[in-house]
Amino acid sequence: MTKIKLTDALIADGLVCNPKIKTIEYFGTAEQPVWSDIGAAFPNVREILDRVTCAPRTLNADFFRAFPNLNELATDAALDLTGLNTDEMPLITNMLGDAILNNGADLGLFLSRYQDKVLSVTVLSGDIAIPKEEIPRIHQLSLNLVDVDNVNLDFSLCDRLKHLNINQPKSKAPLSLTYKMPRQFDSLLLQVHKLGETKIESPKKMKRLDFGIKSLQKGCEIQINGLVECDKFNFHLAGKVIPENLYPDLKHINYLSLSLPGMAGEIPPAFLSGIETIKYELTLMQDVAYTTLHPLLTRCTDLEKLIAPTLSLANIGALTAAPQLRNLEITGQAMNSDIWPQMQSLVSLSIDKAVGTELPAGLRAHQNVCYLTLTNCALSGLGDLSSMSDLKYAYIFMDAKSNAAKEMTFNELLTVSDLKSVKLEPHPQSQPIEMLRHLHGRLYAHNITLKRAKMARRGAQLVDESRILQQSDLPDATKSRLFTLLYNTTNLAQLVCDDPLLHLTFLEAGYKPLHAGTMKWLGEQAKRNLQAKPLDANSRLFICGKSYLKQAELNKKAKEYQFTLAKQLDDQVTHVVIGKDPVATAQIDHAIHTLIDDTALNEWFEHQAPKFMQQPESSEQGMIDNIIAMLRSPDQSAHLVAIAMLEQGGVTDEMLMPMFYVLKTSADKAFRNKMRELLKGKGCGMFQKAVHDKVMFHDVRDLNDVGMPAGEGEFYKRLSRRVKHWGEDLCLAFSREYFHHHGDGLLYLLSRKELPRNEESPIRVDAINDLVEGETLNWHRGCGFHLVLANANEKQRQDCHQGPQYYLTDGYVTDLKTVLPTWLPKERTIRELNLENCNLGALPKGFEHYTDITRLSLRFNHLSELPASLKKLTKLEELDLSYNHFYEFPAILYKLKSLKKLDFRRASQPDIFGDYQTKYDLVTVPQDFRDAFPDCVILDGADA
Numbered sequence: 001m002t003k004i005k006l007t008d009a010l011i012a013d014g015l016v017c018n019p020k021i022k023t024i025e026y027f028g029t030a031e032q033p034v035w036s037d038i039g040a041a042f043p044n045v046r047e048i049l050d051r052v053t054c055a056p057r058t059l060n061a062d063f064f065r066a067f068p069n070l071n072e073l074a075t076d077a078a079l080d081l082t083g084l085n086t087d088e089m090p091l092i093t094n095m096l097g098d099a100i101l102n103n104g105a106d107l108g109l110f111l112s113r114y115q116d117k118v119l120s121v122t123v124l125s126g127d128i129a130i131p132k133e134e135i136p137r138i139h140q141l142s143l144n145l146v147d148v149d150n151v152n153l154d155f156s157l158c159d160r161l162k163h164l165n166i167n168q169p170k171s172k173a174p175l176s177l178t179y180k181m182p183r184q185f186d187s188l189l190l191q192v193h194k195l196g197e198t199k200i201e202s203p204k205k206m207k208r209l210d211f212g213i214k215s216l217q218k219g220c221e222i223q224i225n226g227l228v229e230c231d232k233f234n235f236h237l238a239g240k241v242i243p244e245n246l247y248p249d250l251k252h253i254n255y256l257s258l259s260l261p262g263m264a265g266e267i268p269p270a271f272l273s274g275i276e277t278i279k280y281e282l283t284l285m286q287d288v289a290y291t292t293l294h295p296l297l298t299r300c301t302d303l304e305k306l307i308a309p310t311l312s313l314a315n316i317g318a319l320t321a322a323p324q325l326r327n328l329e330i331t332g333q334a335m336n337s338d339i340w341p342q343m344q345s346l347v348s349l350s351i352d353k354a355v356g357t358e359l360p361a362g363l364r365a366h367q368n369v370c371y372l373t374l375t376n377c378a379l380s381g382l383g384d385l386s387s388m389s390d391l392k393y394a395y396i397f398m399d400a401k402s403n404a405a406k407e408m409t410f411n412e413l414l415t416v417s418d419l420k421s422v423k424l425e426p427h428p429q430s431q432p433i434e435m436l437r438h439l440h441g442r443l444y445a446h447n448i449t450l451k452r453a454k455m456a457r458r459g460a461q462l463v464d465e466s467r468i469l470q471q472s473d474l475p476d477a478t479k480s481r482l483f484t485l486l487y488n489t490t491n492l493a494q495l496v497c498d499d500p501l502l503h504l505t506f507l508e509a510g511y512k513p514l515h516a517g518t519m520k521w522l523g524e525q526a527k528r529n530l531q532a533k534p535l536d537a538n539s540r541l542f543i544c545g546k547s548y549l550k551q552a553e554l555n556k557k558a559k560e561y562q563f564t565l566a567k568q569l570d571d572q573v574t575h576v577v578i579g580k581d582p583v584a585t586a587q588i589d590h591a592i593h594t595l596i597d598d599t600a601l602n603e604w605f606e607h608q609a610p611k612f613m614q615q616p617e618s619s620e621q622g623m624i625d626n627i628i629a630m631l632r633s634p635d636q637s638a639h640l641v642a643i644a645m646l647e648q649g650g651v652t653d654e655m656l657m658p659m660f661y662v663l664k665t666s667a668d669k670a671f672r673n674k675m676r677e678l679l680k681g682k683g684c685g686m687f688q689k690a691v692h693d694k695v696m697f698h699d700v701r702d703l704n705d706v707g708m709p710a711g712e713g714e715f716y717k718r719l720s721r722r723v724k725h726w727g728e729d730l731c732l733a734f735s736r737e738y739f740h741h742h743g744d745g746l747l748y749l750l751s752r753k754e755l756p757r758n759e760e761s762p763i764r765v766d767a768i769n770d771l772v773e774g775e776t777l778n779w780h781r782g783c784g785f786h787l788v789l790a791n792a793n794e795k796q797r798q799d800c801h802q803g804p805q806y807y808l809t810d811g812y813v814t815d816l817k818t819v820l821p822t823w824l825p826k827e828r829t830i831r832e833l834n835l836e837n838c839n840l841g842a843l844p845k846g847f848e849h850y851t852d853i854t855r856l857s858l859r860f861n862h863l864s865e866l867p868a869s870l871k872k873l874t875k876l877e878e879l880d881l882s883y884n885h886f887y888e889f890p891a892i893l894y895k896l897k898s899l900k901k902l903d904f905r906r907a908s909q910p911d912i913f914g915d916y917q918t919k920y921d922l923v924t925v926p927q928d929f930r931d932a933f934p935d936c937v938i939l940d941g942a943d944a
Contacts, residue, residue, distance in 0.1 A: 039066025215239030358383030526600035545579035602681025744784025
């Protein structure tokens with residue numbers, strides 16, 4: 001054994017010397033342990049993991065003297081190296097996490113004895129001064145300063161350090177900085193709240209300088225001396241005081257960004273006059289005088305990109321000095337200039353907050369522009385873009401608060417001859433109908449992106465809908481009318497439309513978001529149509545798509561009822577059966593063709609010659625109940641008897657769900673085929689699709705890799721993926737039917753998003769009401785995880801306590817977000833909530849509405865904290881939090897003034913490698929809580 005866990009109890013019992021120990025994991029609570037005794041017991045320790053479980057302690061000189069061979073250290077404690085010399089300080093090769101130093105004077109010693117490449121150090125107080133003799137061994141250093149006023153770093157002799165980050169987010173006094181860089185140095189990042197006198201000696205070349213300064217002390221200067229060439233220089237100063245001579249030697253830059261938001265007026269000429277070349281990109285967040293900008297652009301003949309959001313109209317003329325510019329980003333205030341220069345190299349143009357009736361003609365004359373981006377756009381039109389012959393990518397995002405933006409139709413995009421990609425975010429009240437519809441005739445759908453305010457998913461759907469309509473054979477006027485209807489529909493689930501052209505067009509295209517609504521519409525329409533116009537000797541029936549009814553059966557029925565089966569759709573056809581995957585639906589003439597579906601047709605056949613259990617006034621209800629009982633029996637022989645009776649007596653509506661359950665959970669393929677034959681043509685179109693769906697559930701109750709039932713996890717995953725194919729109502733009904741059989745499977749139903757009470761599914765309402773037992777809502781029984789643990793051994797129960805989100809659900813439901821119905825406590829009296837073993841990582845949404853409960857069980861979940869809203873349960877008397885994952889005692893429990901019993905046994909997460917039967921790092925109930933609740937019965941510790 002080379003690793004040991006040290007606790008207060010183990011230390012108190014006395015330590016036995018063990019030279020083999022290399023790693024100590026320390027869980028003690030003492031603020032200053034006797035490190036010399038620990039070091040003497042374990043003289044060869046190389047790694048210490050300090051798990052601070054008390055108020056933050058300090059690792060002082062005694063600690064480092066006790067472990068001279070220490071190489072790796074992980075701790076949240078501050079380090080105090082006072083009194084240590086270089087020979088006494090161990091050589092640290094790895095710090096797991098940030099190092100925290102009490103005093104800045106210790107930084108030089110610590111860096112000289114640290115050998116890893118990257119280090120982050122937090123200095124709590126004191127000045128920092130590192131002479132050039134104390135050479136750090138690291139490659140990258142990050143300094144986080146708390147109460148430090150002066151930093152003096154001389155790294156001129158250091159040949160390893162390449163990157164330095166200095167960060168001081170808040171400070172009372174300004175930070176004075178003196179820094180001599182190494183001869184070969186790459187980057188300095190300085191993020192300071194208040195900066196005082198700053199002098200930096202730099203090498204001639206650097207890769208990056210990044211200054212973020214909130215304020216500069218009045219009378220102080222920032223000087224960067226010696227720097228001639230820099231790849232990237234970013235300077236952001238928010239205060240009003242600005243340096244006069246920031247970089248006197250700087251001549252050549254690839255990327256320069258200047259931002260002085262606190263300054264009034266233009267950027268001072270001194271910031272730009274000494275620069276000879278900017279090769280790639282210049283960002284000016286404030287305006288600059290024409291007399292400064294024009295000469296700068298004249299000198300920077302290689303400049304490719306200019307970002308100038310505050311560029312004024314007066315400075316537009318300066319752009320004549322930069323004909324080589326390829327990328328330009330400006331705002332609307334500079335857009336409307338009458339003297340726009342023609343920049344022949346301009347490829348990308350971006351304008352923020354453009355206003356007016358259209359883009360200026362001078363801008364639209366840039367034929368080489370390939371990318372056009374308009375953000376926060378308040379234009380009412382774009383203008384003729386035909387002169388922009390190279391334009392291929394247009395990205396336009398409208399200002400939702402602008403009245404002018406309502407008028408934008410984007411139709412001018414159709415004047416662009418070779419457009420490749422479009423991204424649009426129209427005003428919420430605009431109607432870019434025609435543009436979107438015609439655009440699909442020229443672009444692939446994946447090259448069109450449409451965003452709707454607060455409806456990102458709906459925008460993508462509209463792009464698909466526009467494409468489908470454009471590719472259909474419908475007249476243009478019909479395409480426009482239907483797309484207008486869809487564009488003004490924010491939620492397809494709430495679409496109300498009886499237009500058969502819309503439903504059939506999207507059914508033919510296989511468009512899933514409308515499929516459930518279309519199948520429901522078709523089922524209702526088909527029944528009404530066949531009742532109004534039944535089949536007779538003058539009827540000609542055409543099958544559009546694939547029918548679930550076999551051809552031989554259709555031929556038999558046609559002969560029996562004297563109607564004719566048509567092989568092609570023409571004016572002689574009277575009835576059209578819309579089957580699976582219909583084609584050429586635009587050829588259907590709704591004035592002469594009656595639409596029906598398989599279900600309506602099959603029901604009409606049965607109505608003409610009903611079997612004895614299908615008689616309108618059937619007296620066989622007892623037999624029907626008996627058959628349903630057989631179908632719900634676990635005995636497959638009972639299922640076979642039920643099938644024989646169904647073949648003789650026929651299928652009724654109340655049998656459909658029990659039959660569907662048996663179909664989906666049977667492993668016998670021949671049996672499933674018989675069941676499909678009986679269900680053929682029954683229910684709605686979505687039900688028929690589900691009947692013929694190949695996904696089965698007979699194997700979800702198998703054991704997983706650790707020998708436990710796969711249970712809820714596998715069932716939940718599989719059923720969640722069928723919603724688009726079966727429809728929400730059928731999935732809810734199947735979930736409830738499965739629960740009736742096995743006692744689990746209801747998790748899918750319980751985890752659905754809650755709807756207003758009048759819109760809630762009756763299936764979900766009934767299932768939740770069934771979980772109410774007297775005055776108790778037994779959510780625990782509904783979630784069904786108790787079955788996983790029913791026959792579990794002790795090791796499996798420990799695993800489920802340690803990681804229930806993995807062991808209970810096989811990893812398929814890692815963070816369950818169930819929603820307690822807010823309507824239930826308004827309709828039923830609920831005094832107790834049983835949320836035991838529900839795989840909860842947080843309390844369910846809606847629990848705060850159950851204000852009358854006196855008992856709450858949250859036992860055996862993986863809760864690590866409790867919300868502040870728990871205090872709303874003012875009547876709560878008994879609370880069970882045992883077997884959870886709390887890191888500390890929840891402070892919110894002090895607010896539960898009515899509490900009479902608290903179970904906090906094993907309320908913290910066990911170590912996966914620990915000894916579950918004896919000890920692990922338990923969180924217990926503090927004494928001050930016991931004192932505050934003297935009459936409360938408290939259970940804690942590891943007692944079962």
